Amino acid sequence: MEIKRIFDILTHYREMYDCERTMLAGRINGKWNEYNINEYIQYADNISYGLLAMGVKKGDKVAIIRGHINLLGTKQKVYAV
Structure with missing residues (x-):
């Protein structure tokens, strides 16, 4: 399989x-909750169906906002690179 898009x-x-x-x-x-690939793909599909139902279309910008960001851990990871 050739990967052309990120969801591929x-x-x-x-x-x-x-x-x-x-x-x-x-x-x-x-x-802790664990997810296998099929569960993850189903979850991603459900999010995309929801965005489509809200009227999001090609070219629209969507932000991902996450709660609880560990800035100390983020800095450590950046410095490790």
């Missing part, structure tokens, strides 16, 4: 690796 990476990953393997983990309300 997800499909490529699904074709290359075990679909049940944890690919992403995050902590919600102090509890």
Whole structure:
């Protein structure tokens, strides 16, 4: 598979690796949640369907705003590079 768009990476990953393997983990309300590639793709698809339903179209700009940003950890990561 040729990767031409950033979301092609997800499909490529699904074709290359075990679909049940944890690919992403995050902590919600102090509890760790793990997601495999199929769950992650479904989550991403749901977000895109929601944006389309809101009227977002090609060329529109969308911001990603995240709660709780660990600035100290960010600085450490930047300095490590």
